[in-house]
Amino acid sequence: MTKMPLDTRTNILKVALLLFLEKGYKNVSYQDLVKKSGLSKGAIYHYFASKEELLVAVFDMFSESSKQPLAIDPENLVKDYESFRKLYFDIKIGQLNEFKTFLGAEIVAFNWVLFCLEAIEANAQLRITIGELSKQEIKFLEKCFLGLEKHGSLPKGKDPALLAECLYYMLEGAGLVMFLLENKMDEDFIKMYDKTLTDFFKII
Amino acid sequence: MTKMPLDTRTNILKVALLLFLEKGYKNVSYQDLVKKSGLSKGAIYHYFASKEELLVAVFDMFSESSKQPLAIDPENLVKDYESFRKLYFDIKIGQLNEFKTFLGAEIVAFNWVLFCLEAIEANAQLRITIGELSKQEIKFLEKCFLGLEKHGSLPKGKDPALLAECLYYMLEGAGLVMFLLENKMDEDFIKMYDKTLTDFFKII
Amino acid sequence: MTKMPLDTRTNILKVALLLFLEKGYKNVSYQDLVKKSGLSKGAIYHYFASKEELLVAVFDMFSESSKQPLAIDPENLVKDYESFRKLYFDIKIGQLNEFKTFLGAEIVAFNWVLFCLEAIEANAQLRITIGELSKQEIKFLEKCFLGLEKHGSLPKGKDPALLAECLYYMLEGAGLVMFLLENKMDEDFIKMYDKTLTDFFKII
Amino acid sequence: MTKMPLDTRTNILKVALLLFLEKGYKNVSYQDLVKKSGLSKGAIYHYFASKEELLVAVFDMFSESSKQPLAIDPENLVKDYESFRKLYFDIKIGQLNEFKTFLGAEIVAFNWVLFCLEAIEANAQLRITIGELSKQEIKFLEKCFLGLEKHGSLPKGKDPALLAECLYYMLEGAGLVMFLLENKMDEDFIKMYDKTLTDFFKII
DNA sequence: GATGAATGAGCATTCATTCAT
DNA sequence: AATGAATGAATGCTCATTCAT
Numbered sequence: 001m002t003k004m005p006l007d008t009r010t011n012i013l014k015v016a017l018l019l020f021l022e023k024g025y026k027n028v029s030y031q032d033l034v035k036k037s038g039l040s041k042g043a044i045y046h047y048f049a050s051k052e053e054l055l056v057a058v059f060d061m062f063s064e065s066s067k068q069p070l071a072i073d074p075e076n077l078v079k080d081y082e083s084f085r086k087l088y089f090d091i092k093i094g095q096l097n098e099f100k101t102f103l104g105a106e107i108v109a110f111n112w113v114l115f116c117l118e119a120i121e122a123n124a125q126l127r128i129t130i131g132e133l134s135k136q137e138i139k140f141l142e143k144c145f146l147g148l149e150k151h152g153s154l155p156k157g158k159d160p161a162l163l164a165e166c167l168y169y170m171l172e173g174a175g176l177v178m179f180l181l182e183n184k185m186d187e188d189f190i191k192m193y194d195k196t197l198t199d200f201f202k203i204i
Numbered sequence: 205m206t207k208m209p210l211d212t213r214t215n216i217l218k219v220a221l222l223l224f225l226e227k228g229y230k231n232v233s234y235q236d237l238v239k240k241s242g243l244s245k246g247a248i249y250h251y252f253a254s255k256e257e258l259l260v261a262v263f264d265m266f267s268e269s270s271k272q273p274l275a276i277d278p279e280n281l282v283k284d285y286e287s288f289r290k291l292y293f294d295i296k297i298g299q300l301n302e303f304k305t306f307l308g309a310e311i312v313a314f315n316w317v318l319f320c321l322e323a324i325e326a327n328a329q330l331r332i333t334i335g336e337l338s339k340q341e342i343k344f345l346e347k348c349f350l351g352l353e354k355h356g357s358l359p360k361g362k363d364p365a366l367l368a369e370c371l372y373y374m375l376e377g378a379g380l381v382m383f384l385l386e387n388k389m390d391e392d393f394i395k396m397y398d399k400t401l402t403d404f405f406k407i408i
Numbered sequence: 409m410t411k412m413p414l415d416t417r418t419n420i421l422k423v424a425l426l427l428f429l430e431k432g433y434k435n436v437s438y439q440d441l442v443k444k445s446g447l448s449k450g451a452i453y454h455y456f457a458s459k460e461e462l463l464v465a466v467f468d469m470f471s472e473s474s475k476q477p478l479a480i481d482p483e484n485l486v487k488d489y490e491s492f493r494k495l496y497f498d499i500k501i502g503q504l505n506e507f508k509t510f511l512g513a514e515i516v517a518f519n520w521v522l523f524c525l526e527a528i529e530a531n532a533q534l535r536i537t538i539g540e541l542s543k544q545e546i547k548f549l550e551k552c553f554l555g556l557e558k559h560g561s562l563p564k565g566k567d568p569a570l571l572a573e574c575l576y577y578m579l580e581g582a583g584l585v586m587f588l589l590e591n592k593m594d595e596d597f598i599k600m601y602d603k604t605l606t607d608f609f610k611i612i
Numbered sequence: 613m614t615k616m617p618l619d620t621r622t623n624i625l626k627v628a629l630l631l632f633l634e635k636g637y638k639n640v641s642y643q644d645l646v647k648k649s650g651l652s653k654g655a656i657y658h659y660f661a662s663k664e665e666l667l668v669a670v671f672d673m674f675s676e677s678s679k680q681p682l683a684i685d686p687e688n689l690v691k692d693y694e695s696f697r698k699l700y701f702d703i704k705i706g707q708l709n710e711f712k713t714f715l716g717a718e719i720v721a722f723n724w725v726l727f728c729l730e731a732i733e734a735n736a737q738l739r740i741t742i743g744e745l746s747k748q749e750i751k752f753l754e755k756c757f758l759g760l761e762k763h764g765s766l767p768k769g770k771d772p773a774l775l776a777e778c779l780y781y782m783l784e785g786a787g788l789v790m791f792l793l794e795n796k797m798d799e800d801f802i803k804m805y806d807k808t809l810t811d812f813f814k815i816i
Numbered sequence: 817g818a819t820g821a822a823t824g825a826g827c828a829t830t831c832a833t834t835c836a837t
Numbered sequence: 838a839a840t841g842a843a844t845g846a847a848t849g850c851t852c853a854t855t856c857a858t
Contacts, residue, residue: 026230027325113380158407162406173372173373176317176377177338177373181331181335183331204408
């Protein structure tokens with residue numbers, strides 16, 4: 001509470017993102033935002049004309065912050081399964097830490113799927129943003145598989161694009177199921193990603 | 205059972221399931237239930253002491269109805285990839301049609317994930333039910349892979365249990381992404397399942 | 409407060425009418441309605457889905473209650489200016505008393521014009537209701553002038569219909585100006601109506 | 613006065629008057645004023661300590677600007693009904709045009725009665741200002757009737773003062789009813805004034 | 817079994833106003 | 838003179854739940 005407010009708008013966005021990920025969009029009330037941000041209702045409305053507008057701004061911010069870590073070129077870094085796994089692990093850990101540092105707070109829960117579902121319900125345009133995040137992730141995985149191929153670590157006849165897509169779905173599915181069954185979060189997700197990747201290499 | 209309106213309790217359950225799948229648990233109000241069921245608020249409360257209790261009952265009913273179609277033994281039916289694919293396709297189509305017949309109504313949307321997320325938020329116990337549905341589905345897929353193995357259609361060294369788990373995650377992930385990006389439903393899902401299965405065979 | 413609630417719906421309508429006439433439509437909040445009716449917000453919403461719907465119902469009730477007193481036939485009762493004046497006076501007094509009895513409460517203010525202006529702003533259809541009240545009043549006045557004509561109390565060449573319209577406007581105008589300048593009410597209005605009528609007879 | 617943007621205070625007053633006449637006093641928010649004036653909230657508060665103070669200033673300005681056109685002496689100009697009618701028509705048209713020029717904008721609606729009712733509700737003192745406008749208008753009409761009398765165009769025994777008052781009420785009443793039933797504005801009002809005047813001559 | 821009247825907490829949003837800069 | 842960040846009370850409305858009948 002002794003922190004400098006720095007930038008009120010950003011402060012609101014961070015608080016909103018944390019709460020949205022914790023409880024979903026609809027379950028977050030202005031009362032929650034007020035309590036957690038230390039601001040008044042009116043102040044929040046001063047920056048965002050409605051809850052929906054706040055949602056879109058939060059989504060844009062999240063989307064923007066997700067782009068950077070994947071900007072590196074994995075094609076030369078990935079030589080075999082192990083280097084693939086390590087790179088992916090490092091990037092996910094890096095993303096998570098950067099995210100935590102940025103938000104300046106512990107993430108209580110990472111209910112990303114609920115957040116997305118409610119978000120597109122509130123504003124259908126957000127499908128596009130979500131789609132871009134999706135494509136970007138798949139593209140990254142494809143480059144990894146291309147790296148494997150270049151270094152002769154990929155069995156003949158496997159299509160890197162298809163592998164990337166399948167792996168992406170598997171990761172998403174594993175994450176969803178884990179969330180549904182155990183409410184794990186943060187590092188658990190990273191571990192799960194790691195395990196899923198390992199499993200994937202076993203089956204292909 | 206031959207009474208008209210059949211059975212009030214069941215009627216409420218069906219209406220609730222339809223609405224929950226369409227809009228999610230939280231978005232369904234008693235007003236919605238009243239309008240769609242033709243009953244009064246009091247009547248619904250007569251059978252279910254709270255919205256949460258109704259949710260649990262709906263979940264139980266859904267879970268029960270999902271068990272039957274998977275009771276058959278696929279180990280002998282699945283001989284190769286093609287027969288695997290066909291069996292899975294037929295079963296999913298069968299499930300869908302049975303479901304529609306049971307509910308006696310068109311399914312407007314099948315927002316299963318949102319429903320599940322909100323359900324476990326309202327009642328953590330439901331994780332168990334969801335987990336059982338999950339396990340059952342994976343078990344079924346494993347038997348299919350065992351069938352493949354028995355008929356020599358599985359490459360040496362692949363673990364049927366792992367394959368089943370991976371395929372299950374992939375199917376779940378593909379379904380989730382499709383829902384997020386395109387809001388497809390019903391038959392679209394079946395088609396997606398089919399395509400995912402085909403892709404899976406290509407990568408293993 | 410020891411009164412029987414009798415009919416909750418009617419109770420709400422009466423309270424709403426009283427408040428609307430006192431403060432105008434927009435200035436009446438649900439908090440006001442709750443306080444004055446002794447009911448809860450939810451109860452009011454149980455009968456009227458929105459403030460606008462309540463407004464329309466209030467208007468309909470008022471319109472209906474205004475029709476009766478003018479149903480008598482003035483053509484034979486009005487013989488000269490004096491009988492005209494007396495009849496009009498009696499009818500207005502009667503309307504007022506009936507109104508007070510019906511509402512079962514003192515009328516704090518009779519801000520009819522503000523109420524009407526805000527009403528048509530909220531629901532343009534109400535113009536029609538207001539128009540009917542207007543026409544009815546003019547029709548009544550016309551019959552009075554026809555009575556005068558029949559009894560030879562009207563100067564040759566004067567059109568009863570035109571006289572009725574002019575007198576109606578004069579009465580409305582005088583009422584409006586009185587309200588704007590003095591905030592008089594109830595009996596003051598009656599007296600003003602009487603004076604305006606007398607003046608009218610002087611100028612024609 | 614030659615500065616651009618002329619005079620901030622006057623600019624605020626004009627914008628406020630336009631909005632008050634369009635939507636009524638209560639329906640105009642500071643947001644509206646900010647948007648239409650191009651100024652900030654703080655700037656408006658710099659000149660007017662509250663919304664009520666702004667209202668009073670607007671009223672004073674309006675009252676002042678309404679005095680000029682009636683300053684001419686109609687006693688010699690009005691000789692018969694036709695010259696009366698023409699003079700009144702010309703003056704009203706002149707007032708309207710002057711008003712438009714002064715405000716430098718199209719008048720979207722002229723909800724004068726709503727504005728007055730809300731104004732006296734907010735500040736009872738304004739009754740006096742409104743009363744003066746009223747008296748002034750009646751005085752002007754009386755002078756017209758005196759002109760008629762001087763030129764022998766008035767039937768014997770008619771009191772010019774009473775005629776003026778009655779005509780004023782009729783004009784106000786006709787205007788109010790027209791606004792309630794049809795939401796006419798601007799030129800429509802002028803036409804209505806003309807017709808009402810003509811009718812008045814028919815009945816006296 | 818079943819109705820629907822009634823409750824009151826909670827929701828997103830609007831608004832006039834204050835004040836540091 | 839002018840900005841716009843911040844406040845907090847108030848508004849219309851929704852909702853799950855209770856209960857007398």
